[in-house]
Amino acid sequence: xxxxxxxxxxxxxxxxxxxxxxxxxxxxxxxxxxxxxxxxxxxxxxxxxxxxxxxxxxxxxxxxxxxxxxxxxxxxxxxxxxxxxxxxxxxxxxxxxx
Amino acid sequence: xxxxxxxxxxxxxxxxxxxxxxxxxxxxxxxxxxxxxxxxxxxxxxxxxxxxxxxxxxxxxxxxxxxxxxxxxxxxxxxxxxxxxxxxxxxxxxxxxxxxxxxxxxxxxxxxxxxxxxxxxxxxxxxxxxxxxxxxxxxxxxxxxxxxxxxxxxxxxxxxxxxxxxxxxxxxxxxxxxxxxxxxxxxxxxxxxxxxxxxxxxxxxxxxxxxxxxxxxxxxxxxxxxxxxxxxxxxxxxxxxxxxxxxxxxxxxxxxxxxxxxxxxxxxxxxxxxxxxxxxxxxxxxxxxxxxxxxxxxxxxxxxxxxxxxxxxxxxxxxxxxxxxxxxxxxxxxxxxxxxxxxxxxxxxxxxxxxxxxxxxxxxxxxxxxxxxxxxxxxxxx
Numbered sequence: 001x002x003x004x005x006x007x008x009x010x011x012x013x014x015x016x017x018x019x020x021x022x023x024x025x026x027x028x029x030x031x032x033x034x035x036x037x038x039x040x041x042x043x044x045x046x047x048x049x050x051x052x053x054x055x056x057x058x059x060x061x062x063x064x065x066x067x068x069x070x071x072x073x074x075x076x077x078x079x080x081x082x083x084x085x086x087x088x089x090x091x092x093x094x095x096x097x098x
Numbered sequence: 099x100x101x102x103x104x105x106x107x108x109x110x111x112x113x114x115x116x117x118x119x120x121x122x123x124x125x126x127x128x129x130x131x132x133x134x135x136x137x138x139x140x141x142x143x144x145x146x147x148x149x150x151x152x153x154x155x156x157x158x159x160x161x162x163x164x165x166x167x168x169x170x171x172x173x174x175x176x177x178x179x180x181x182x183x184x185x186x187x188x189x190x191x192x193x194x195x196x197x198x199x200x201x202x203x204x205x206x207x208x209x210x211x212x213x214x215x216x217x218x219x220x221x222x223x224x225x226x227x228x229x230x231x232x233x234x235x236x237x238x239x240x241x242x243x244x245x246x247x248x249x250x251x252x253x254x255x256x257x258x259x260x261x262x263x264x265x266x267x268x269x270x271x272x273x274x275x276x277x278x279x280x281x282x283x284x285x286x287x288x289x290x291x292x293x294x295x296x297x298x299x300x301x302x303x304x305x306x307x308x309x310x311x312x313x314x315x316x317x318x319x320x321x322x323x324x325x326x327x328x329x330x331x332x333x334x335x336x337x338x339x340x341x342x343x344x345x346x347x348x349x350x351x352x353x354x355x356x357x358x359x360x361x362x363x364x365x366x367x368x369x370x371x372x373x374x375x376x377x378x379x380x381x382x383x384x385x386x387x388x389x390x391x392x393x394x395x396x397x398x399x400x401x402x403x404x405x406x407x408x409x410x411x412x413x414x415x416x417x418x419x420x421x422x423x424x425x426x427x428x429x430x431x432x433x434x435x436x437x438x439x440x441x442x443x444x445x446x447x448x449x450x451x452x453x454x455x456x457x458x459x460x461x462x463x464x465x466x467x468x469x470x471x472x473x474x475x476x477x478x479x480x
Contacts, residue, residue: 021328021329021336021338022133022326022327022328022329022336022338022340022341023132023133023144023327023328024133024144024148024151024164024339024340024341025164025338026144027141027144027145027147027148028148028163028164031148031152042136042141043136044135044136044137045136051330051331052328052329052330052331053133053327053328054133054134054135054136054140054327055133055136055140055141055144056136074162075161075162075164077338
């Protein structure tokens with residue numbers, strides 16, 4: 001899987017970005033992922049990858065599948081997950097999921 | 099003379115101390131618009147709204163908090179469902195005990211061809227659940243029942259009515275304005291499709307807050323459409339929850355306060371509040387019942403009431419009694435028809451109405467004994 005196993009390029013290790021259609025889903029994802037022990041942080045939604053919502057959620061790309069599973073288990077809709085690159089103007093998109 | 103506030107069915111007071119503190123905190127230190135921006139004030143405001151939504155979901159047994167939609171009051175929540183489902187016509191079953199927040203939208207729709215049928219209630223205001231079930235036909239599009247009368251406090255059997263609705267495939271709207279926060283409600287185990295609630299009564303939040311639990315999304319179009327902060331590149335209303343029903347900026351200071359009110363209830367337990375209300379009802383009835391001229395409207399079984407008692411004193415108008423309660427005894431009540439003329443007709447107190455006393459989680463047994471003695475004194479001409 002793309003990006004899996006690589007050392008994080010970011011000092012905080014949060015090199016994945018989850019985007020959403022609405023802010024409820026972003027904030028709810030932060031809430032459930034924090035409760036489940038995932039390190040996460042909300043950031044202004046990068047316009048390069050999503051026009052849909054003002055906020056996006058940074059997470060550790062190495063935990064992508066687990067984070068997606070936790071969000072899905074809580075019936076939270078998200079738009080896509082992305083690898084956050086050194087240069088934020090160019091995003092690597094892992095793929096869209098419902 | 100210490101003022102005794104007994105108008106909690108109109109709006110609860112006092113609030114838990116965390117409620118005004120949270121409103122102030124949001125106004126002084128918060129201030130962002132949730133969902134509109136990505137800066138920290140916007141995100142913090144979003145967390146405030148989410149906390150309120152999650153706590154309400156926990157209180158009502160809702161597994162997915164996105165199904166809790168915020169409105170400015172229960173009236174708006176009821177209108178969303180009534181207009182959304184009945185706006186295109188059809189047959190609706192409701193009861194003779196509804197508040198004007200249900201009656202008036204239905205009267206307006208009647209002029210557009212909607213057929214409204216009302217189930218009966220007993221002299222204490224309890225709705226006959228089997229009569230509701232009997233009135234459901236193949237053409238019924240919605241059933242609307244108040245969980246408890248705002249006039250007498252009689253609690254209705256929404257489990258039985260909801261089961262009849264499910265059996266016929268008809269959506270069921272419950273008006274929980276008088277019961278949310280006072281009577282345990284678990285939608286995971288109740289056949290309820292929509293639950294409208296007020297934030298400033300039993301839930302102990304500020305005025306200007308309320309909401310709707312939306313179980314059946316597919317049948318319910320939004321009442322308002324507009325900015326949601328989501329899908330901003332599109333001109334169509336989002337179809338996902340909660341944005342589908344939440345256009346325009348939310349009342350974040352109000353919701354900050356409501357979150358604290360609900361937190362108080364989660365800690366204390368709604369069961370405990372209901373038991374408190376029952377105990378105070380017994381204290382009041384005991385103190386007020388010494389004079390045969392005092393009549394308290396209630397339906398047979400004493401525990402099946404909220405913290406509301408409607409009183410009439412033979413030979414005295416409700417206005418005179420209410421004035422005497424305030425002027426001579428410092429007791430604040432609500433007199434008249436309580437925005438429920440139909441209900442007063444059903445229980446035989448139209449058009450004069452009643453004196454309604456309604457207590458809350460911070461009312462004491464001594465307070466209710468004082469209120470009962472005051473009623474007895476007025477009845478006795480003292």
